């Protein structure tokens with residue numbers, strides 16, 4: 390395999406007490422690998438590899454690199470094998486310390502999602518807000534209370550479905566997620582979908598819809614229709630936050646969730662027959 394790029398980066402562990410040196414190797418076929426070694430301070434107050442005492446660098450060099458490579462290192466704070474998780478609980482544990490994007494530094498709490506890990510219906514919103522950030526749970530503020538009422542109106546409880554967001558951390562001031570943040574976080578949602586295996590997805594708002602379908606839909610183009618996302622019947626409707634701002638949209642939302650309920654009833658019937 391032909392090596393195309395090799396570089397070093399440094400990272401501290403979560404306690405901040407230990408420093409590690411990463412050697413990254415990128416190959417022509419786009420494969421990447423890296424080797425990590427712990428650094429220790431020797432008797433001359435220089436950093437050296439724990440495994441290989443011959444390679445050493447000065448403290449100032451290490452610290453400079455630590456700062457300049459901070460972004461590159463952010464994704465080193467989570468377990469490398471999160472994609473191999475076989476349960477939602479395992480996935481949560483493996484990604485809850487993620488700092489792959491800058492939101493990892495400003496969040497109060499990582500918001501994995503809540504509900505039935507084997508739900509038939511997965512509800513996907515945009516990102517945690519202030520209340521969600523504080524409690525580490527999705528849809529617990531005013532918009533969340535409205536979502537609970539909408540679900541209850543079609544005889545669904547929050548415990549029956551799973552509720553998640555495109556992003557697991559709160560964007561400051563509830564701004565719209567950036568494309569880079571979505572790109573970093575979406576793989577976690579995809580893994581959640583793989584583990585839950587829902588029959589239906591209800592996407593709340595255009596950030597959720599356009600992230601799933603990699604498109605630039607307007608709500609009028611897409612709501613009220615059954616779309617297929619990875620073989621999963623998907624409906625798009627207004628985000629409850631939008632309904633709080635524009636109560637006129639509640640009628641359309643009611644039509645959308647009634648359609649979801651009727652599809653779900655058909656599915657449940659088909660399982661019995």
Ligand code: SF4
Nearest residue numbers: 487490493557558574
């Ligand atoms: S928003 Fe997603 S990618 Fe960014 S730090 Fe949080 S969990 Fe990681």
